[in-house]
Every structure is written in structure tokens, then in C-alpha cells.
Amino acid sequence: MNQKITVGIADMQIGKGNDVLITYALGSCIGLCFHDPVLKLGALLHIMLPLNMEPGRKNPLKYADSGIRETLRQLEMKGAQRSRITVKIAGGAKMFEVNGGSLGNIGQRNIESVHTILRRENVRLLGEQVGGSVARTLLFDVDSGQSCVRSFGKQDIVF
Amino acid sequence: MNLHSFDELTTLEIDTLREIGSIGTGNAATAMSTLLGREVRITLPEVRIMEYNEAIDWIGGPETVTAGVLVKMSGQMNGIMLAVQQLEFVNLVLNSMLDMTIENYGELNDLGKSALVEVGNIAISTFINALAGLSNISVDLTVPAFAVDMQGAILTVPMAEYGGMSDYLMTIGGNFVCDGKQVPCRVLLSPDIRSLNFLLKKLGVAE
Incomplete structure (x- = not known):
């Protein structure tokens, strides 16, 4: 029996073996599936903003930079190796097209920030379903390392 | 003293915001009543300060598809106003204005969308007008934006916009x-x- 583990906003969960990790309705937020295929260990992280500039750093999982580092730290504590870890990402959409406002750039900024930080941390990005204007629910099967994106009015995309 | 986070609001401040909500939604309801040609009233408005995941549960789960009309405020007050229109409400509008009903959001045509944007825009604008008049401030509004998608993603728009400042979302409505x-x-x-x-x-x- 595989277990479905729900990941909230600004949240991260680690799964093993047959676990399926799921995070719902990614808009401008980004979901990242971390996978170590040898240990069959995975983590799903749901970040909301590109960079942690908050004094006090109360919630590291809210931001791409501190969230990715925290997830890697926890995975490595469980024996995962940086050279084996791969990542797939989904999200970074623009939900509303507002004229003459900075609103809506957050998705794009999130994507760019995630790319930069993954490169800096030497983690391979295997696949992505990002941008556009659709909300995505992201499922991550830890055993196979396969990710699946579910959207309203569209076919599921496995990547 | 200035507030740094929504969870620092005092009871008096929350009561004041509720009163704003009451006047705002009251005005919005009157406008809708005129527009739809039906009696529209409001329930007791609420001021809620919620953690993100709590807010998603409150609106009725992340994956439920809904229509959202969004307007950005600027000028003396910055913020986002959002009208979340669930299917029952959508049908009420479509029925009154266009004499049609839909089973799901996939059936929504351009005319229907346009009606929903207009209703959302009128509700939002009357709300803001009431608020601006009451507190004597001037607020500029953008042209309304419209989306039909999972409501979890729609609700994260105001969260992400102000997420750098607070772990909470405050809504009056x-x-x-x-x-x-x-x-x-x-x-x-x-x-x-x-x-x-x-x-x-x-x-x-x-204070």
C-alpha cells in the first residue's frame, strides 16, 4: 500500500520507497521533487518566493534559496548524496494578467531563482513543467522518481 | 506603534476592519442587487487572519475550480482585491443577466466571462469606494483581471505578493x-x- 503524503504551502516532506508525495494547486509557487534513486529517497518542497530577505528567517521553506538548501541538508542527513540527487520542478505560472503592475512576475522570478540555486548547489535539473498561466497539482512517486502534473481542463503530464 | 505582522492586530483594530468590511460588502451587495435585479444581501462579514494552508482549507480546498476577479490597488493604499466566484454564484449571475446556466467552468463562453468580470469589478469597486470615502483616502484601481482555475492557486496570488512581509494572510469579506x-x-x-x-x-x- 503506498502512502500519499500531502505537502502544504511553504512546506517540505520526505518520502521513502512506495510513498507518493503530493502538493496541490501550484500557481506562481514552485514544487520541487528531489530524488535519490539509489536510496529510493525523495522530498517534495513547495516554495512561494524567490529569495529569503526576511530578517529572522522564521520559515526557510517559504523561499527558493533557503528552502532548497534546507531540503538538501535534510536529505543528506538521511544518507543521500549530492552527486546522485536529481530535481524536477513544476509551477511558476502567472495566474492573472494585470496591466501596469509588477504583479504576476513572481512566477518567473521563482523559476529563475530555482534555476540559479540548483546550479550553485550542483544539483541536476532533470525536467520541468513551468510558466504559462495554469495552476498545477504535482504528484511525485518516490519509487520510480516519476512526477506528474494535473491541471484544470488539460491532460495529465508525466515527466 | 506600527504593526509588523497581521497577527499583532488588537481586538479594537479587528472590530474596525470588520466595520469596514461590513460597509464595503454592504455597498457591493446593493450594487449587485441593482445589476442582477434581485434582492442581494450579505452575511455578517468576517475579518480573518490565517496561516496559508489554513486559508486554503477555509476557501474550500485547493483543487476546486473557481473563477476569480482580481484588482490591484495603489495610491494611498496598496493591496489586492479578489472576488472568488464559486459555481453557484456564477450560475446566479449568468441566469439573471444572460438567461443561461452552466454545469462546469469548461462551458463558460466569452460573454459569460465578460459578465462575471463586470460583476466582480462592480463589487470590488463599490467596496473600495466605500472604504476610500469612509477613511478619506484616495485609491487607484487597475483594470480587472480574470482567471478560471484551481482556487488554491488563485488565493496564493495575494499571499505571494505580500508573503515577504508576513506568514499570514488577512482577508476582510x-x-x-x-x-x-x-x-x-x-x-x-x-x-x-x-x-x-x-x-x-x-x-x-x-495605537
Whole structure:
């Protein structure tokens, strides 16, 4: 029996073996599936903003930079190796097209920030379903390392 | 003292915001009533300060598809106003204005979308007008934006916009009652923290 583990906003969960990790309705937020295929260990992280500039750093999982580092730290504590870890990402959409406002750039900024930080941390990005204007629910099967994106009015995309 | 986070609001301040919500949604309901040619009233408005995941549960789960009309405020007050229109409300509007109903959002045509944007825009604008008049501030609004998608993603728009300042989302809003039946349509005001401080000061309740 595989277990479905729900990941909230600004949240991260680690799964093993047959676990399926799921995070719902990614808009401008980004979901990242971390996978170590040898240990069959995975983590799903749901970040909301590109960079942690908050004094006090109360919630590291809210931001791409501190969230990715925290997830890697926890995975490595469980024996995962940086050279084996791969990542797939989904999200970074623009939900509303507002004229003459900075609103809506957050998705794009999130994507760019995630790319930069993954490169800096030497983690391979295997696949992505990002941008556009659709909300995505992201499922991550830890055993196979396969990710699946579910959207309203569209076919599921496995990547 | 200035607030740094929504969870620092005092009871008096929350009561004041509820009163704003009451006047705002009351005006919105009157406008809708005229537009739809039906009696539209409001339930007791609420001021809610919620953690993100709590907010998603409150609106009715992340994956439920819904229509959202969004307007950005600027000028003396910055923030986002969002009208979340669930299917029952959508059908109420379509039925009254265009004499049609839909089973799901996939059936929504351009004319229907346009009607929903207009209704959302009128509800939002009357709300803001009432608020601006009451507190004597001037607020500029953008042209309304419209999306039909999972409501979790729609609700994260104000969260992400002000997420760098707070771990909480504050919403002021209420439901509509039409022909004696409660129809969930939430008109939500999410100001940024600086604007909220300014508003409370203008209303004379900030400490």
C-alpha cells in the first residue's frame, strides 16, 4: 500500500520507497521533487518566493534559496548524496494578467531563482513543467522518481 | 506603534476592519442587487487572519475550480482585491443577466466571462469606494483581471505578493445572500502591512 503524503504551502516532506508525495494547486509557487534513486529517497518542497530577505528567517521553506538548501541538508542527513540527487520542478505560472503592475512576475522570478540555486548547489535539473498561466497539482512517486502534473481542463503530464 | 505582522492586530483594530468590511460588502451587495435585479444581501462579514494552508482549507480546498476577479490597488493604499466566484454564484449571475446556466467552468463562453468580470469589478469597486470615502483616502484601481482555475492557486496570488512581509494572510469579506439563499461569493481585501497601518491611523484606532 503506498502512502500519499500531502505537502502544504511553504512546506517540505520526505518520502521513502512506495510513498507518493503530493502538493496541490501550484500557481506562481514552485514544487520541487528531489530524488535519490539509489536510496529510493525523495522530498517534495513547495516554495512561494524567490529569495529569503526576511530578517529572522522564521520559515526557510517559504523561499527558493533557503528552502532548497534546507531540503538538501535534510536529505543528506538521511544518507543521500549530492552527486546522485536529481530535481524536477513544476509551477511558476502567472495566474492573472494585470496591466501596469509588477504583479504576476513572481512566477518567473521563482523559476529563475530555482534555476540559479540548483546550479550553485550542483544539483541536476532533470525536467520541468513551468510558466504559462495554469495552476498545477504535482504528484511525485518516490519509487520510480516519476512526477506528474494535473491541471484544470488539460491532460495529465508525466515527466 | 506600527504593526509588523497581521497577527499583532488588537481586538479594537479587528472590530474596525470588520466595520469596514461590513460597509464595503454592504455597498457591493446593493450594487449587485441593482445589476442582477434581485434582492442581494450579505452575511455578517468576517475579518480573518490565517496561516496559508489554513486559508486554503477555509476557501474550500485547493483543487476546486473557481473563477476569480482580481484588482490591484495603489495610491494611498496598496493591496489586492479578489472576488472568488464559486459555481453557484456564477450560475446566479449568468441566469439573471444572460438567461443561461452552466454545469462546469469548461462551458463558460466569452460573454459569460465578460459578465462575471463586470460583476466582480462592480463589487470590488463599490467596496473600495466605500472604504476610500469612509477613511478619506484616495485609491487607484487597475483594470480587472480574470482567471478560471484551481482556487488554491488563485488565493496564493495575494499571499505571494505580500508573503515577504508576513506568514499570514488577512482577508476582510463576506458571503452574499440572494433570494434568501446563501451563495458563496467572497470579496476579499488583502492590503499590505504598511497600508493597513496607514488605514488604521486614518480611522483613528492605531495605537
